[in-house]
Amino acid sequence: MYCIVYRFKLSDPSKDTEARFVETWSGITDYLKRECDALGSRLHQGSDGVFFAYAQWPSIEVFERSAAHEPKLEFVEMRLDWADLCEPTEIVFAGSLLADLSS
Template sequence: MTEQDTFYVLYRFKVTPGREEAFKEGWCRMTEAIREQRGGLGSRLHYSKDGWWMAYAKWPNRKAWESSQRLSESPDSEAAELMAQSIQERLPPIPLVPEIDLIDRRSEIGG
């Protein structure tokens, strides 16, 4: 896998007040299950002051993400349920192809 092949997907959610911890737990569990079972490369979850939760997930390529999307069974049904019970609103995912990546990776590996 080269960095040029890397593919990202942006997700956006409104979470029911009081359900934030359940949502975060579900998100972490689902990310791990996707990594272990479907080849995902992890995700980052962010909160915005306007009340939206935003996340982007990294995949080795678009084909791997699309293949995962076609599977009907969840890689972690309990995590999926935690998230479903927590999400008030969900916007469609936005596929992203990186053009320029200026994030300092040294900070990610403790260097």
């Protein structure tokens, strides 16, 4: 499994933009699962309002192959909404799974 950890901050934080962000993040995740074989993601928010998420992929190869995917209009619209909501996304970490102690 391959994982990418992201950090993002809303450009104009409010309850409305937080709700839109969660909805957009969820839509993008669903799209990537459906169209690009992603495994899903988890979204967290710190007490300072900053969001962190990690996206899971079966392998780095599947993740890299997703970059060549021709996006459908629904994805483009979600990415435009994302750009309107957030400052540039920061990748905190990307790497492959070594051990899974979650169960």
